[in-house]
Amino acid sequence: MTPSLKAGTLGATMTYEPKKIEPKWQQFWLKNQTFRAEIDPSKPKYYALDMFPYPSGDGLHVGHPEGYTATDILSRYKRMRGFNVLHPMGWDAFGLPAEQYAIQTGTHPKETTKNNTDNFRRQIQSLGFSYDWSREIDTTDPKYMKWTQWIFKQLFERGLAYEAEVPVNWCAALGTVLANEEVIDGKSERGSHPVERIPMKQWMLKITAYAERLLEDLEELDWPEAIKKQQRDWIGKSEGANVRFQVCGHDGLDIEVFTTRPDTLFGATYMVLAPEHSLVSQITTAEQRDKVDGYVKETANKSERARQADEKTKTGVDTGARALNPVNGEEIPIWIADYVLASYGTGAIMCVPGHDTRDFEFATTFDLPIRRVVNTKKNKEADLPYTEPGVATASEFIDNLPTAEAKQKMIAWLEEKDIGSGTTTYKLRDWLFSRQRYWGEPFPLIKLEDGSVRAVADSDLPVLLPEVEDYKPRAGGNSPLQSATDWLQTTDPETGQPALRETNTMPQWAGSCWYYLRFCDPTNDDALISEEAERYWLPVDLYIGGAEHAVLHLLYSRFWHKVLYDIGVVHTKEPFQKLVNQGMILGSSYRYYDDNLSDAEGVKANCHSAQAVRMDGEKAVLKSDGSEVKERWVPLNQVRWEGKEACHPEQDFPLEEVIEKMSKSRGNVINPDVVVDYYGADSLRLYEMFLGPLDKAAPWSTDGIQGVYRFLQRAYRLFFNEVIEGDDTLREFSQGSGNEEQARLTAKTIDGVTQDLENLQFNTAISKLMVFSREIAKNAALPREAAEAFSLLLAPFAPHLAEELWAALGHEKSLTYEPWPKADASLLTEDLITMAVAVNGKRRDEIQIAADADEDSVRAAALALEKIQRFLDGKEPKKVIVIKGRMVNIVAP
RNA sequence: GCCCGGGUGGCGGAAUUGGUAGACGCGCUAGACUCAGAAUCUAGUGGGGGUUACCCCGUGAUGGUUCGACUCCAUUCCCGGGCACCA
Numbered sequence: 001m002t003p004s005l006k007a008g009t010l011g012a013t014m015t016y017e018p019k020k021i022e023p024k025w026q027q028f029w030l031k032n033q034t035f036r037a038e039i040d041p042s043k044p045k046y047y048a049l050d051m052f053p054y055p056s057g058d059g060l061h062v063g064h065p066e067g068y069t070a071t072d073i074l075s076r077y078k079r080m081r082g083f084n085v086l087h088p089m090g091w092d093a094f095g096l097p098a099e100q101y102a103i104q105t106g107t108h109p110k111e112t113t114k115n116n117t118d119n120f121r122r123q124i125q126s127l128g129f130s131y132d133w134s135r136e137i138d139t140t141d142p143k144y145m146k147w148t149q150w151i152f153k154q155l156f157e158r159g160l161a162y163e164a165e166v167p168v169n170w171c172a173a174l175g176t177v178l179a180n181e182e183v184i185d186g187k188s189e190r191g192s193h194p195v196e197r198i199p200m201k202q203w204m205l206k207i208t209a210y211a212e213r214l215l216e217d218l219e220e221l222d223w224p225e226a227i228k229k230q231q232r233d234w235i236g237k238s239e240g241a242n243v244r245f246q247v248c249g250h251d252g253l254d255i256e257v258f259t260t261r262p263d264t265l266f267g268a269t270y271m272v273l274a275p276e277h278s279l280v281s282q283i284t285t286a287e288q289r290d291k292v293d294g295y296v297k298e299t300a301n302k303s304e305r306a307r308q309a310d311e312k313t314k315t316g317v318d319t320g321a322r323a324l325n326p327v328n329g330e331e332i333p334i335w336i337a338d339y340v341l342a343s344y345g346t347g348a349i350m351c352v353p354g355h356d357t358r359d360f361e362f363a364t365t366f367d368l369p370i371r372r373v374v375n376t377k378k379n380k381e382a383d384l385p386y387t388e389p390g391v392a393t394a395s396e397f398i399d400n401l402p403t404a405e406a407k408q409k410m411i412a413w414l415e416e417k418d419i420g421s422g423t424t425t426y427k428l429r430d431w432l433f434s435r436q437r438y439w440g441e442p443f444p445l446i447k448l449e450d451g452s453v454r455a456v457a458d459s460d461l462p463v464l465l466p467e468v469e470d471y472k473p474r475a476g477g478n479s480p481l482q483s484a485t486d487w488l489q490t491t492d493p494e495t496g497q498p499a500l501r502e503t504n505t506m507p508q509w510a511g512s513c514w515y516y517l518r519f520c521d522p523t524n525d526d527a528l529i530s531e532e533a534e535r536y537w538l539p540v541d542l543y544i545g546g547a548e549h550a551v552l553h554l555l556y557s558r559f560w561h562k563v564l565y566d567i568g569v570v571h572t573k574e575p576f577q578k579l580v581n582q583g584m585i586l587g588s589s590y591r592y593y594d595d596n597l598s599d600a601e602g603v604k605a606n607c608h609s610a611q612a613v614r615m616d617g618e619k620a621v622l623k624s625d626g627s628e629v630k631e632r633w634v635p636l637n638q639v640r641w642e643g644k645e646a647c648h649p650e651q652d653f654p655l656e657e658v659i660e661k662m663s664k665s666r667g668n669v670i671n672p673d674v675v676v677d678y679y680g681a682d683s684l685r686l687y688e689m690f691l692g693p694l695d696k697a698a699p700w701s702t703d704g705i706q707g708v709y710r711f712l713q714r715a716y717r718l719f720f721n722e723v724i725e726g727d728d729t730l731r732e733f734s735q736g737s738g739n740e741e742q743a744r745l746t747a748k749t750i751d752g753v754t755q756d757l758e759n760l761q762f763n764t765a766i767s768k769l770m771v772f773s774r775e776i777a778k779n780a781a782l783p784r785e786a787a788e789a790f791s792l793l794l795a796p797f798a799p800h801l802a803e804e805l806w807a808a809l810g811h812e813k814s815l816t817y818e819p820w821p822k823a824d825a826s827l828l829t830e831d832l833i834t835m836a837v838a839v840n841g842k843r844r845d846e847i848q849i850a851a852d853a854d855e856d857s858v859r860a861a862a863l864a865l866e867k868i869q870r871f872l873d874g875k876e877p878k879k880v881i882v883i884k885g886r887m888v889n890i891v892a893p
Numbered sequence: 894g895c896c897c898g899g900g901u902g903g904c905g906g907a908a909u910u911g912g913u914a915g916a917c918g919c920g921c922u923a924g925a926c927u928c929a930g931a932a933u934c935u936a937g938u939g940g941g942g943g944u945u946a947c948c949c950c951g952u953g954a955u956g957g958u959u960c961g962a963c964u965c966c967a968u969u970c971c972c973g974g975g976c977a978c979c980a
Contacts, residue, residue: 767917
């Protein structure tokens with residue numbers, strides 16, 4: 001270490017000044033590559049990964065550092081525990097905002113992305129995270145893209161990527177199609193634009209081929225149950241049977257249905273096809289044709305959202321056709337209705353109104369017969385619809401069988417008669433993988449004149465994006481790449497035939513699907529990852545990120561990982577062993593209302609405080625006259641403070657505080673740069689961890705951060721005398737571990753902080769450090785051993801100050817690889833302990849007694865207490881319960 | 894509607910998994926320092942009663958199990974999240 005890095009030599013550090021300490025250590029770490037990770041088989045590895053960010057133009061907000069701080073704490077802790085830690089950071093840099101900015105301004109997205117990543121890197125580095133920056137990656141880097149395209153090629157060559165004309169989620173506002181996972185309530189996940197379903201030719205990835213494995217392998221993962229459940233639901237496995245129903249009057253024409261309740265076949269009194277079902281027009285009778293055509297058209301025009309809007313009202317039309325129920329030969333009507341989805345199962349169902357709520361509603365609406373074929377488990381008649389498992393009834397050969405057995409017997413019967421078979425169905429659809437955008441990875445594919453599609457040779461990867469004039473998507477669902485003629489028109493190197501390049505690009509998820517692999521071997525030009533690096537570093541030991549990626553990124557990466565597993569690139573079935581979702585950091589928004597309902601500009605609106613407004617359903621109205629008003633938000637920096645009360649900047653009324661997700665539109669975003677400037681990175685890190693448990697949402701409070709800042713100041717003053725003129729000087733330490741009280745406190749703190757770190761309970765760990773800093777030197781000088789231990793314990797949380805203190809103790813090396821302090825176990829247990837004495841469970845007094853005192857002496861000591869005697873009133877206690885080391889409970893008569 | 898979470902002081906949150914409820918921090922109150930403020934330090938701070946000793950109430954609500962319940966069980970209310978006609 002250079003002498004200039006010794007504490008106090010930089011000039012007048014008269015008090016704890018993060019601005020002097022923090023940049024110094026950040027530069028030190030960078031210059032010395034302190035956190036550089038190399039494969040070292042002699043050490044156990046630990047791979048701590050953050051979900052890498054999309055570098056937006058807005059920069060970091062305080063939500064980002066929460067997860068980053070947590071992984072950083074663990075990384076620093078694990079290094080001190082002797083682990084070889086891989087802790088990298090990079091950029092998920094393809095994405096819509098840079099492209100939209102390009103459309104508006106003509107700036108190449110590459111340029112925007114570069115500026116944004118530079119800003120993100122600066123911000124992240126100002127927080128003192130222990131990333132190995134030599135491993136930084138960027139998904140838009142051609143060297144990275146090459147391998148994204150290479151993986152796509154592997155999928156393509158194994159038939160896992162195919163082009164199909166499918167009904168897609170077309171979002172006109174974004175000018176692109178979206179994956180099912182990107183559509184929420186019929187709107188785009190990004191921006192909430194309307195999405196419609198239209199048929200288009202698109203590239204699909206066969207994620208459904210991995211449905212079972214994606215489901216099964218969830219079992220062994222240490223993930224939050226909620227996320228596992230979301231993935232299970234999304235995969236949506238159901239077991240049942242496919243059954244063929246013969247259509248009357250159409251020789252040999254069958255309609256196949258999927259049912260999870262083959263045991264209720266005797267109760268099937270009608271069938272329903274999705275309006276889009278391919279057989280609809282063929283089987284519709286002449287009398288019903290007009291009605292059916294009308295209904296089909298009507299539902300086709302309805303958006304997906306409108307179709308699902310009110311599920312209670314069932315609509316449908318009889319096709320006039322009849323089918324034979326294969327179990328009893330009964331003729332049953334075939335209807336079409338939009339409550340049956342074309343995309344699930346076979347797009348047709350058999351309806352058992354007695355035992356399915358939806359069928360029941362439909363049958364009631366259209367007066368179709370309802371039949372009871374299942375009784376309760378006790379074989380009693382239940383109210384219909386009865387959807388629980390029970391016992392079959394009125395079902396001939398399966399009568400009296402419990403549901404599970406009845407299903408099995410029915411499936412065996414169907415298979416024997418060759419009219420059906422047991423089947424498993426998944427809700428999971430194949431992954432729609434092409435986007436009509438500029439800023440994404442081009443597909444490494446060429447299309448020949450004969451219609452065949454060929455993958456570009458490995459030696460020609462990566463296929464780079466062409467330069468274009470205009471970044472806007474082209475009409476008719478074509479990507480901007482369509483107009484890059486020189487790029488588009490190429491020749492097949494093998495046959496010399498003219499060929500066209502694929503003009504769609506990959507979705508943003510492509511790059512993030514495998515980035516955790518590249519971090520292990522970021523500059524390898526011969527493989528996406530070397531076998532050595534893969535074997536050593538994988539899997540990721542701790543992965544922290546937002547819960548919003550539950551079924552998007554986390555499902556897609558698992559899928560790609562399994563494909564790579566199958567082709568021998570990776571050796572683990574799953575990429576992320578332990579996953580933690582950090583909770584959101586919420587902001588305070590300030591609300592009022594005005595009567596400018598149309599958002600007209602230049603209008604002098606009448607403003608109202610929230611107190612004058614009540615909610616009338618979805619609408620906000622004035623309490624006084626019931627007229628409608630619209631909510632408005634005052635950005636944080638414009639709020640006028642009257643003491644503790646937030647007020648409208650120009651008018652004289654208080655604003656309503658609403659705690660919610662931070663967003664630009666609310667003006668409640670806290671910029672970490674401002675916090676670092678004022679309190680320093682160590683305070684920001686500490687505060688975010690001190691807010692509460694990592695996985696819970698918590699509101700940001702500007703007052704709250706003062707508490708941790710004061711703690712750091714106190715910690716600093718524990719070590720230094722503050723000198724008004726000149727440098728602060730180190731205090732006199734006592735030698736060794738100090739007096740017994742101090743030695744015990746040190747041991748207890750080491751023990752407690754260590755346990756909390758292992759459990760990711762950072763908030764309680766910090767509180768233990770606070771207690772330590774307040775108590776340790778209260779009555780005696782700070783012992784040297786305590787000072788050393790404290791610096792090391794503080795290091796994962798507040799690394800800059802910790803390094804400063806460590807250096808002040810005379811150490812010349814960074815504390816990064818110092819062994820983690822070990823608690824003296826003999827000091828953790830006390831000889832003399834305090835035990836609470838309770839009467840009837842209520843604490844009344846306490847006794848001081850030897851820790852190893854036997855039950856009888858504890859009992860005697862407790863009963864001897866004057867206060868206890870008072871409660872007993874001279875009588876014998878009914879019972880005395882002694883909980884070793886904790887308390888005595890006396891049951892009074 | 895279904896499935897997960899979660900309801901603890903004025904606020905963020907602790908509580909070794911059935912054993913002293915409210916650690917730690919914010920805020921607040923009082924005091925010290927200061928010409929003054931800021932900063933810092935010290936003490937107090939769940940509610941109610943009492944001069945003290947001390948007593949009563951208290952973990953969304955109601956009941957139950959237990960010597961003892963924030964913790965377990967049942968019913969119920971509220972908040973957050975996810976899924977939502979998936980046959």
